[in-house]
Amino acid sequence: MRRRDKVLTAGVLAALVGVTVLFSVIVWLFWRESMASEEAYEGGLAAMLGERTENIFVDLRDMLAGFDKLDAQRCEPAHLQALRDAAVSRPYVRGIGYWEATERLCGVGFLPQEGLKPSHADRIYDNGFVAWWPSKETEVGGVQLFLIRYGNHDVAIDPRLLLDLSSSPSRQAGLWVEKLRLAAVPLDAPFPDPATVPLGVNVDRQQGVVLSHFARNEILPIDVMAREPIGNFWTRHGALLAIGVVLGIMTVLGWIDIVTRLSRRQLAPETELKQAIAAGQITVFYQPVMDLRSSKCVGAEALARWKNSAGEWVSPNVFVPLAEKAGIVQELTIAVMRVVVSDLTRIYKSGAISVNLNLSPGDLQNDRVGHELEEALRVAGLPPTAVKLEITERALVNADSARKLIGELRSRGHEVAVDDFGTGYSSLSYLQSFELDVLKIDKSFVDAIGTGAATSQVIVHVIDMAKSLGLSIVAEGVETVQQAQWLIEHDVQFAQGYLFAKPLSLGDFLVFFLARRKKD
16 A cells, blocks of 8 residues: 555544544533533432422421320310311321321311221331321322321321422422332323432433432432423533534544644655655665776766655655755755765775765755764774765855865865756856865756857866866766767766766666776
Protein backbone atom coordinates (compact mmCIF):
# COMPACT_ATOMS: atom_id res chain seq x y z
CA MET A 1 0.00 0.00 0.00
CA ARG A 2 1.38 3.39 -0.97
CA ARG A 3 2.12 5.96 1.71
CA ARG A 4 -0.65 8.26 0.44
CA ASP A 5 -3.16 5.43 0.69
CA LYS A 6 -1.89 4.55 4.16
CA VAL A 7 -2.20 8.14 5.33
CA LEU A 8 -5.69 8.49 3.87
CA THR A 9 -6.75 5.17 5.39
CA ALA A 10 -5.29 6.13 8.76
CA GLY A 11 -6.98 9.53 8.52
CA VAL A 12 -10.36 8.01 7.74
CA LEU A 13 -10.03 5.48 10.57
CA ALA A 14 -8.89 8.18 12.99
CA ALA A 15 -11.82 10.35 11.94
CA LEU A 16 -14.32 7.53 12.34
CA VAL A 17 -12.95 6.44 15.70
CA GLY A 18 -12.68 10.03 16.89
CA VAL A 19 -16.18 10.89 15.69
CA THR A 20 -17.66 7.84 17.36
CA VAL A 21 -15.81 8.31 20.63
CA LEU A 22 -16.25 12.07 20.88
CA PHE A 23 -19.90 12.05 19.92
CA SER A 24 -20.65 9.12 22.23
CA VAL A 25 -18.80 10.68 25.17
CA ILE A 26 -20.48 14.06 24.77
CA VAL A 27 -23.98 12.61 24.33
CA TRP A 28 -23.32 10.23 27.23
CA LEU A 29 -22.25 13.09 29.49
CA PHE A 30 -25.36 15.06 28.62
CA TRP A 31 -27.47 11.93 29.07
CA ARG A 32 -25.94 11.44 32.51
CA GLU A 33 -26.69 15.05 33.35
CA SER A 34 -30.27 14.55 32.17
CA MET A 35 -30.57 11.36 34.19
CA ALA A 36 -29.17 13.09 37.27
CA SER A 37 -31.73 15.84 36.79
CA GLU A 38 -34.44 13.25 36.27
CA GLU A 39 -33.25 11.41 39.38
CA ALA A 40 -33.89 14.57 41.34
CA TYR A 41 -37.18 15.24 39.58
CA GLU A 42 -38.79 11.88 38.92
CA GLY A 43 -36.97 10.08 41.72
CA GLY A 44 -37.92 12.94 43.98
CA LEU A 45 -41.60 12.16 43.33
CA ALA A 46 -41.19 8.51 44.29
CA ALA A 47 -39.19 9.54 47.35
CA MET A 48 -41.76 12.19 48.25
CA LEU A 49 -44.62 9.72 47.96
CA GLY A 50 -42.68 7.11 49.93
CA GLU A 51 -41.72 9.52 52.67
CA ARG A 52 -45.27 10.85 52.83
CA THR A 53 -46.60 7.30 53.24
CA GLU A 54 -44.02 6.54 55.88
CA ASN A 55 -44.93 9.75 57.75
CA ILE A 56 -48.58 8.70 57.61
CA PHE A 57 -47.74 5.37 59.23
CA VAL A 58 -45.67 7.11 61.89
CA ASP A 59 -48.52 9.55 62.51
CA LEU A 60 -51.04 6.70 62.74
CA ARG A 61 -48.85 4.82 65.18
CA ASP A 62 -48.47 7.90 67.36
CA MET A 63 -52.21 8.61 67.06
CA LEU A 64 -53.16 5.09 68.15
CA ALA A 65 -50.60 5.13 70.95
CA GLY A 66 -52.01 8.47 72.07
CA PHE A 67 -55.53 7.03 72.33
CA ASP A 68 -54.28 4.35 74.74
CA LYS A 69 -52.82 7.09 76.91
CA LEU A 70 -55.90 9.28 76.69
CA ASP A 71 -57.22 10.29 80.14
CA ALA A 72 -60.89 9.64 79.39
CA GLN A 73 -63.40 6.91 80.01
CA ARG A 74 -63.38 4.59 77.03
CA CYS A 75 -66.39 4.89 74.70
CA GLU A 76 -67.61 7.96 76.62
CA PRO A 77 -68.21 11.31 74.80
CA ALA A 78 -64.68 12.66 75.50
CA HIS A 79 -63.08 9.49 74.17
CA LEU A 80 -65.27 9.37 71.08
CA GLN A 81 -64.73 13.08 70.40
CA ALA A 82 -60.97 12.50 70.42
CA LEU A 83 -61.41 9.68 67.91
CA ARG A 84 -63.69 11.84 65.81
CA ASP A 85 -61.25 14.78 65.78
CA ALA A 86 -58.41 12.49 64.71
CA ALA A 87 -60.44 10.95 61.90
CA VAL A 88 -61.69 14.27 60.52
CA SER A 89 -58.13 15.69 60.37
CA ARG A 90 -56.88 12.75 58.29
CA PRO A 91 -58.72 12.39 54.96
CA TYR A 92 -57.39 8.88 54.31
CA VAL A 93 -58.93 7.58 57.59
CA ARG A 94 -62.27 5.81 57.17
CA GLY A 95 -62.77 4.68 60.74
CA ILE A 96 -61.19 4.37 64.20
CA GLY A 97 -62.27 1.80 66.76
CA TYR A 98 -61.60 0.77 70.35
CA TRP A 99 -61.09 -2.95 70.99
CA GLU A 100 -60.83 -5.21 73.95
CA ALA A 101 -59.46 -8.54 72.79
CA THR A 102 -61.54 -9.48 69.73
CA GLU A 103 -64.49 -7.20 70.45
CA ARG A 104 -64.89 -3.69 69.07
CA LEU A 105 -66.62 -1.79 71.82
CA CYS A 106 -67.00 1.56 70.03
CA GLY A 107 -65.69 3.62 67.17
CA VAL A 108 -66.19 6.48 64.73
CA GLY A 109 -66.28 6.72 60.98
CA PHE A 110 -67.87 4.72 58.17
CA LEU A 111 -67.26 1.22 59.50
CA PRO A 112 -69.99 -1.03 60.94
CA GLN A 113 -70.40 -0.76 64.69
CA GLU A 114 -68.90 -4.19 65.20
CA GLY A 115 -65.97 -3.21 62.98
CA LEU A 116 -64.15 -5.37 60.45
CA LYS A 117 -63.01 -8.78 61.58
CA PRO A 118 -60.86 -10.52 58.99
CA SER A 119 -60.17 -14.16 59.72
CA HIS A 120 -56.49 -13.57 60.51
CA ALA A 121 -53.91 -10.83 60.62
CA ASP A 122 -51.59 -10.59 57.62
CA ARG A 123 -48.63 -9.22 59.58
CA ILE A 124 -47.69 -8.82 63.23
CA TYR A 125 -44.59 -6.66 63.63
CA ASP A 126 -42.14 -6.47 66.50
CA ASN A 127 -42.89 -2.76 66.85
CA GLY A 128 -46.45 -3.62 67.90
CA PHE A 129 -48.17 -3.03 64.57
CA VAL A 130 -50.75 -5.56 63.42
CA ALA A 131 -51.77 -5.21 59.75
CA TRP A 132 -54.52 -6.55 57.50
CA TRP A 133 -54.08 -6.06 53.77
CA PRO A 134 -56.95 -4.80 51.63
CA SER A 135 -59.21 -7.71 50.73
CA LYS A 136 -62.83 -8.72 50.45
CA GLU A 137 -62.88 -9.08 54.24
CA THR A 138 -61.90 -5.41 54.65
CA GLU A 139 -64.19 -4.04 51.97
CA VAL A 140 -66.66 -1.27 52.84
CA GLY A 141 -68.75 0.49 50.20
CA GLY A 142 -66.77 -1.15 47.43
CA VAL A 143 -63.44 0.02 48.80
CA GLN A 144 -60.98 -2.47 50.25
CA LEU A 145 -59.44 -0.84 53.31
CA PHE A 146 -56.05 -1.27 54.93
CA LEU A 147 -56.35 -1.99 58.68
CA ILE A 148 -53.69 -1.22 61.29
CA ARG A 149 -54.03 -1.98 64.97
CA TYR A 150 -51.68 -0.65 67.64
CA GLY A 151 -52.51 -1.24 71.29
CA ASN A 152 -56.30 -1.24 71.87
CA HIS A 153 -57.22 0.95 68.92
CA ASP A 154 -57.31 0.32 65.20
CA VAL A 155 -57.61 2.52 62.13
CA ALA A 156 -59.10 1.76 58.72
CA ILE A 157 -57.28 3.52 55.88
CA ASP A 158 -58.39 4.14 52.32
CA PRO A 159 -55.13 3.21 50.54
CA ARG A 160 -56.16 5.14 47.44
CA LEU A 161 -55.61 8.37 49.35
CA LEU A 162 -52.08 7.54 50.46
CA LEU A 163 -50.76 8.49 46.99
CA ASP A 164 -51.43 12.07 45.88
CA LEU A 165 -50.78 12.75 42.18
CA SER A 166 -53.42 15.42 41.73
CA SER A 167 -50.84 17.80 40.19
CA SER A 168 -49.48 15.21 37.78
CA PRO A 169 -52.36 13.69 35.78
CA SER A 170 -50.04 11.95 33.29
CA ARG A 171 -48.21 10.11 36.04
CA GLN A 172 -48.97 6.84 37.76
CA ALA A 173 -47.83 5.58 41.16
CA GLY A 174 -47.95 2.37 43.12
CA LEU A 175 -47.47 1.59 46.83
CA TRP A 176 -46.30 -1.72 48.28
CA VAL A 177 -45.96 -2.77 51.90
CA GLU A 178 -43.78 -5.82 52.36
CA LYS A 179 -43.79 -6.27 48.56
CA LEU A 180 -47.61 -6.60 48.66
CA ARG A 181 -49.43 -4.09 46.54
CA LEU A 182 -51.45 -1.77 48.74
CA ALA A 183 -52.54 1.03 46.41
CA ALA A 184 -52.11 2.52 42.97
CA VAL A 185 -53.12 5.65 41.08
CA PRO A 186 -55.04 4.84 39.03
CA LEU A 187 -56.22 1.66 40.71
CA ASP A 188 -55.58 -0.55 37.68
CA ALA A 189 -52.19 0.95 36.81
CA PRO A 190 -49.89 -1.91 35.76
CA PHE A 191 -46.58 -2.03 37.63
CA PRO A 192 -43.84 -4.65 37.67
CA ASP A 193 -42.85 -6.43 40.87
CA PRO A 194 -40.71 -4.00 42.94
CA ALA A 195 -38.15 -6.78 43.42
CA THR A 196 -37.45 -6.67 39.67
CA VAL A 197 -36.92 -2.91 39.41
CA PRO A 198 -33.65 -1.26 40.51
CA LEU A 199 -33.82 1.68 42.86
CA GLY A 200 -33.60 5.09 41.22
CA VAL A 201 -34.67 6.22 37.75
CA ASN A 202 -34.97 3.72 34.92
CA VAL A 203 -35.77 4.61 31.31
CA ASP A 204 -37.65 1.84 29.52
CA ARG A 205 -37.58 2.82 25.83
CA GLN A 206 -39.35 -0.37 24.80
CA GLN A 207 -42.33 0.43 27.00
CA GLY A 208 -41.95 4.17 26.39
CA VAL A 209 -41.93 5.07 30.10
CA VAL A 210 -39.67 6.49 32.79
CA LEU A 211 -39.95 4.44 36.00
CA SER A 212 -38.59 5.49 39.40
CA HIS A 213 -38.39 3.28 42.48
CA PHE A 214 -38.10 4.32 46.15
CA ALA A 215 -37.85 1.95 49.13
CA ARG A 216 -37.69 2.46 52.91
CA ASN A 217 -37.97 0.24 55.96
CA GLU A 218 -38.48 2.39 59.03
CA ILE A 219 -41.96 1.71 60.43
CA LEU A 220 -43.14 -0.62 57.67
CA PRO A 221 -41.16 -1.93 54.71
CA ILE A 222 -42.59 0.14 51.85
CA ASP A 223 -41.87 0.54 48.14
CA VAL A 224 -43.16 3.32 45.94
CA MET A 225 -42.88 3.42 42.17
CA ALA A 226 -43.81 6.36 39.96
CA ARG A 227 -44.15 6.19 36.19
CA GLU A 228 -44.81 8.61 33.37
CA PRO A 229 -44.61 8.62 29.55
CA ILE A 230 -41.10 8.98 28.18
CA GLY A 231 -42.35 11.97 26.20
CA ASN A 232 -42.43 13.95 29.45
CA PHE A 233 -38.76 13.07 29.93
CA TRP A 234 -37.87 14.41 26.49
CA THR A 235 -39.95 17.52 27.14
CA ARG A 236 -38.00 18.25 30.31
CA HIS A 237 -34.55 17.32 29.01
CA GLY A 238 -34.87 17.64 25.23
CA ALA A 239 -33.27 21.08 25.22
CA LEU A 240 -30.30 19.88 27.26
CA LEU A 241 -29.85 16.79 25.09
CA ALA A 242 -30.22 18.92 21.95
CA ILE A 243 -27.43 21.15 23.24
CA GLY A 244 -25.37 18.01 23.81
CA VAL A 245 -26.01 16.82 20.25
CA VAL A 246 -25.14 20.22 18.79
CA LEU A 247 -22.01 20.44 20.92
CA GLY A 248 -21.18 16.88 19.91
CA ILE A 249 -21.59 17.72 16.23
CA MET A 250 -19.45 20.85 16.61
CA THR A 251 -16.77 18.87 18.41
CA VAL A 252 -16.94 16.14 15.78
CA LEU A 253 -16.59 18.73 13.00
CA GLY A 254 -13.63 20.21 14.85
CA TRP A 255 -12.09 16.75 15.18
CA ILE A 256 -12.63 16.04 11.47
CA ASP A 257 -11.00 19.38 10.66
CA ILE A 258 -7.99 18.49 12.84
CA VAL A 259 -7.68 15.04 11.26
CA THR A 260 -8.02 16.56 7.78
CA ARG A 261 -5.33 19.13 8.50
CA LEU A 262 -3.02 16.50 9.95
CA SER A 263 -3.66 14.21 6.98
CA ARG A 264 -2.91 17.02 4.56
CA ARG A 265 0.22 17.85 6.49
CA GLN A 266 1.25 14.22 6.41
CA LEU A 267 0.60 14.14 2.68
CA ALA A 268 2.45 17.42 2.08
CA PRO A 269 5.67 16.88 0.07
CA GLU A 270 7.79 18.69 2.66
CA THR A 271 6.47 16.39 5.40
CA GLU A 272 7.16 13.31 3.31
CA LEU A 273 10.65 14.61 2.52
CA LYS A 274 11.32 15.29 6.20
CA GLN A 275 10.23 11.77 7.10
CA ALA A 276 12.38 10.33 4.30
CA ILE A 277 15.42 12.21 5.62
CA ALA A 278 14.78 11.01 9.16
CA ALA A 279 14.35 7.43 7.92
CA GLY A 280 17.57 7.49 5.90
CA GLN A 281 15.74 7.12 2.59
CA ILE A 282 17.79 9.66 0.64
CA THR A 283 19.83 7.89 -2.03
CA VAL A 284 23.13 9.13 -3.45
CA PHE A 285 24.29 8.61 -7.05
CA TYR A 286 27.75 9.52 -8.32
CA GLN A 287 28.57 11.27 -11.61
CA PRO A 288 32.20 10.69 -12.52
CA VAL A 289 34.56 13.66 -12.97
CA MET A 290 36.99 12.83 -15.76
CA ASP A 291 40.48 14.00 -16.75
CA LEU A 292 39.90 14.91 -20.40
CA ARG A 293 43.41 14.06 -21.55
CA SER A 294 43.91 10.77 -19.72
CA SER A 295 40.23 9.66 -19.67
CA LYS A 296 40.87 8.77 -16.03
CA CYS A 297 38.16 9.08 -13.39
CA VAL A 298 39.57 11.51 -10.84
CA GLY A 299 36.49 12.05 -8.73
CA ALA A 300 32.71 12.26 -8.64
CA GLU A 301 29.89 14.61 -7.82
CA ALA A 302 27.44 13.27 -5.24
CA LEU A 303 23.88 13.75 -6.45
CA ALA A 304 21.01 13.27 -4.04
CA ARG A 305 18.05 11.23 -5.19
CA TRP A 306 14.70 10.68 -3.50
CA LYS A 307 12.07 8.12 -4.35
CA ASN A 308 8.75 9.21 -2.83
CA SER A 309 6.05 6.96 -1.40
CA ALA A 310 4.49 6.61 -4.85
CA GLY A 311 7.70 4.97 -6.05
CA GLU A 312 8.59 7.96 -8.25
CA TRP A 313 12.03 9.53 -8.41
CA VAL A 314 11.81 13.22 -7.48
CA SER A 315 14.23 15.59 -9.15
CA PRO A 316 16.69 17.50 -6.91
CA ASN A 317 15.47 20.62 -8.71
CA VAL A 318 12.17 19.93 -6.92
CA PHE A 319 13.05 18.57 -3.50
CA VAL A 320 16.10 20.76 -2.73
CA PRO A 321 14.06 24.01 -3.02
CA LEU A 322 11.34 22.20 -1.06
CA ALA A 323 13.82 21.47 1.72
CA GLU A 324 15.00 25.09 1.68
CA LYS A 325 11.42 26.34 1.93
CA ALA A 326 10.65 23.92 4.78
CA GLY A 327 13.83 24.91 6.65
CA ILE A 328 15.30 21.39 6.55
CA VAL A 329 17.97 21.88 3.90
CA GLN A 330 20.79 21.35 6.39
CA GLU A 331 19.18 18.08 7.49
CA LEU A 332 19.08 17.06 3.81
CA THR A 333 22.73 18.01 3.24
CA ILE A 334 23.86 16.19 6.38
CA ALA A 335 21.90 13.09 5.33
CA VAL A 336 23.63 13.13 1.93
CA MET A 337 27.01 13.80 3.56
CA ARG A 338 26.69 10.79 5.85
CA VAL A 339 25.92 8.52 2.90
CA VAL A 340 28.88 9.98 0.98
CA VAL A 341 31.31 9.46 3.87
CA SER A 342 30.03 5.92 4.34
CA ASP A 343 30.42 5.20 0.61
CA LEU A 344 33.90 6.78 0.55
CA THR A 345 35.15 4.14 2.96
CA ARG A 346 34.45 1.62 0.17
CA ILE A 347 35.61 3.84 -2.68
CA TYR A 348 38.95 4.51 -0.96
CA LYS A 349 39.69 0.79 -1.01
CA SER A 350 39.83 1.09 -4.81
CA GLY A 351 41.69 4.38 -4.92
CA ALA A 352 42.03 7.73 -3.21
CA ILE A 353 39.72 10.09 -5.03
CA SER A 354 37.50 12.95 -3.90
CA VAL A 355 33.74 13.30 -3.98
CA ASN A 356 32.05 16.66 -4.42
CA LEU A 357 29.28 17.48 -1.93
CA ASN A 358 26.81 20.19 -2.93
CA LEU A 359 25.96 22.90 -0.39
CA SER A 360 22.92 25.14 -0.64
CA PRO A 361 22.80 28.78 0.45
CA GLY A 362 21.07 27.66 3.66
CA ASP A 363 24.07 25.48 4.50
CA LEU A 364 26.30 28.56 4.61
CA GLN A 365 24.28 30.34 7.26
CA ASN A 366 26.30 28.58 9.96
CA ASP A 367 29.00 25.94 10.32
CA ARG A 368 26.70 23.09 11.33
CA VAL A 369 27.29 21.10 8.15
CA GLY A 370 31.03 21.73 8.37
CA HIS A 371 31.26 20.45 11.94
CA GLU A 372 29.11 17.40 11.11
CA LEU A 373 31.38 16.66 8.12
CA GLU A 374 34.53 17.06 10.20
CA GLU A 375 33.26 14.59 12.81
CA ALA A 376 32.04 12.07 10.21
CA LEU A 377 35.42 12.07 8.43
CA ARG A 378 37.25 11.68 11.74
CA VAL A 379 35.15 8.66 12.72
CA ALA A 380 35.56 7.12 9.25
CA GLY A 381 39.32 7.74 9.24
CA LEU A 382 39.21 9.73 5.99
CA PRO A 383 41.18 12.88 5.14
CA PRO A 384 39.41 16.22 4.52
CA THR A 385 40.61 16.11 0.91
CA ALA A 386 38.24 13.19 0.33
CA VAL A 387 35.33 15.64 0.19
CA LYS A 388 35.19 18.74 -1.99
CA LEU A 389 32.43 21.23 -1.41
CA GLU A 390 30.37 22.82 -4.18
CA ILE A 391 28.46 26.05 -3.70
CA THR A 392 26.29 27.94 -6.16
CA GLU A 393 26.67 31.56 -7.18
CA ARG A 394 23.56 32.58 -5.28
CA ALA A 395 25.18 31.31 -2.09
CA LEU A 396 27.74 34.09 -2.45
CA VAL A 397 25.17 36.89 -2.28
CA ASN A 398 25.61 37.22 1.49
CA ALA A 399 29.31 37.87 0.94
CA ASP A 400 30.53 38.44 4.49
CA SER A 401 29.12 35.32 6.15
CA ALA A 402 29.81 33.12 3.09
CA ARG A 403 33.40 34.40 2.75
CA LYS A 404 34.16 33.67 6.39
CA LEU A 405 32.70 30.15 6.31
CA ILE A 406 34.38 29.28 2.99
CA GLY A 407 37.70 30.29 4.46
CA GLU A 408 37.06 28.10 7.52
CA LEU A 409 36.16 25.08 5.34
CA ARG A 410 39.31 25.50 3.21
CA SER A 411 41.43 25.78 6.33
CA ARG A 412 40.23 22.32 7.30
CA GLY A 413 41.52 20.87 4.03
CA HIS A 414 38.43 20.95 1.80
CA GLU A 415 38.64 22.33 -1.73
CA VAL A 416 35.73 24.63 -2.60
CA ALA A 417 34.17 24.86 -6.06
CA VAL A 418 31.66 27.38 -7.37
CA ASP A 419 28.99 25.50 -9.29
CA ASP A 420 26.86 26.48 -12.30
CA PHE A 421 28.96 29.54 -12.92
CA GLY A 422 27.42 32.09 -15.27
CA THR A 423 23.78 31.44 -14.28
CA GLY A 424 23.69 33.68 -11.22
CA TYR A 425 24.70 37.13 -10.08
CA SER A 426 28.48 36.84 -9.88
CA SER A 427 31.25 37.86 -12.16
CA LEU A 428 34.75 36.49 -12.23
CA SER A 429 36.06 39.72 -10.74
CA TYR A 430 33.59 39.25 -7.86
CA LEU A 431 35.03 35.78 -7.24
CA GLN A 432 38.42 37.34 -6.54
CA SER A 433 37.15 38.32 -3.08
CA PHE A 434 36.52 34.66 -2.20
CA GLU A 435 38.96 31.87 -1.49
CA LEU A 436 37.96 29.31 -4.13
CA ASP A 437 39.71 26.39 -5.80
CA VAL A 438 37.51 25.22 -8.67
CA LEU A 439 35.15 26.85 -11.16
CA LYS A 440 32.55 24.64 -12.80
CA ILE A 441 31.25 25.87 -16.16
CA ASP A 442 27.50 25.47 -16.45
CA LYS A 443 26.07 23.07 -19.04
CA SER A 444 24.29 25.92 -20.85
CA PHE A 445 27.70 27.30 -21.95
CA VAL A 446 28.99 23.85 -22.89
CA ASP A 447 25.91 23.27 -25.06
CA ALA A 448 26.77 26.44 -27.02
CA ILE A 449 30.18 25.16 -28.07
CA GLY A 450 30.50 25.17 -31.87
CA THR A 451 26.99 26.54 -32.43
CA GLY A 452 27.89 30.13 -33.24
CA ALA A 453 25.56 31.33 -30.48
CA ALA A 454 26.51 34.39 -28.46
CA THR A 455 27.17 32.27 -25.39
CA SER A 456 29.75 30.25 -27.37
CA GLN A 457 32.09 33.21 -27.10
CA VAL A 458 31.38 33.78 -23.40
CA ILE A 459 32.84 30.41 -22.44
CA VAL A 460 36.18 31.43 -23.90
CA HIS A 461 36.35 34.49 -21.68
CA VAL A 462 35.23 32.46 -18.66
CA ILE A 463 38.03 29.95 -19.23
CA ASP A 464 40.66 32.64 -19.68
CA MET A 465 39.59 34.58 -16.56
CA ALA A 466 39.43 31.40 -14.45
CA LYS A 467 42.98 30.60 -15.49
CA SER A 468 44.05 34.09 -14.54
CA LEU A 469 42.60 33.54 -11.07
CA GLY A 470 44.42 30.23 -10.74
CA LEU A 471 41.21 28.18 -10.55
CA SER A 472 40.85 24.63 -11.78
CA ILE A 473 38.10 24.28 -14.35
CA VAL A 474 35.47 21.56 -14.65
CA ALA A 475 33.04 21.62 -17.57
CA GLU A 476 29.59 20.24 -16.81
CA GLY A 477 27.14 18.52 -19.13
CA VAL A 478 29.62 17.30 -21.75
CA GLU A 479 27.68 15.08 -24.15
CA THR A 480 29.64 14.94 -27.41
CA VAL A 481 33.17 14.12 -28.49
CA GLN A 482 33.32 17.48 -30.28
CA GLN A 483 32.60 19.32 -27.02
CA ALA A 484 35.28 17.32 -25.23
CA GLN A 485 37.83 17.99 -28.00
CA TRP A 486 37.06 21.72 -27.95
CA LEU A 487 37.57 21.84 -24.18
CA ILE A 488 40.91 20.03 -24.49
CA GLU A 489 42.02 22.51 -27.12
CA HIS A 490 41.20 25.34 -24.70
CA ASP A 491 43.14 23.74 -21.84
CA VAL A 492 40.12 22.66 -19.78
CA GLN A 493 41.40 19.65 -17.90
CA PHE A 494 38.28 18.18 -16.22
CA ALA A 495 34.73 17.44 -17.29
CA GLN A 496 31.66 15.47 -16.41
CA GLY A 497 28.61 14.54 -18.45
CA TYR A 498 26.73 11.82 -20.26
CA LEU A 499 29.60 11.42 -22.72
CA PHE A 500 31.42 9.63 -19.94
CA ALA A 501 28.68 8.29 -17.70
CA LYS A 502 25.30 9.10 -16.28
CA PRO A 503 24.95 9.35 -12.49
CA LEU A 504 25.72 5.89 -11.11
CA SER A 505 24.81 3.97 -8.00
CA LEU A 506 27.71 3.21 -5.68
CA GLY A 507 28.14 -0.31 -7.03
CA ASP A 508 28.07 0.81 -10.65
CA PHE A 509 30.43 3.70 -9.91
CA LEU A 510 32.96 1.33 -8.36
CA VAL A 511 32.78 -0.89 -11.45
CA PHE A 512 33.21 2.19 -13.69
CA PHE A 513 36.09 3.52 -11.59
CA LEU A 514 37.96 0.19 -11.57
CA ALA A 515 37.42 -0.29 -15.29
CA ARG A 516 38.93 3.12 -16.06
CA ARG A 517 41.92 2.37 -13.85
CA LYS A 518 42.62 -0.93 -15.68
CA LYS A 519 42.28 0.87 -19.00
CA ASP A 520 44.87 3.37 -17.93
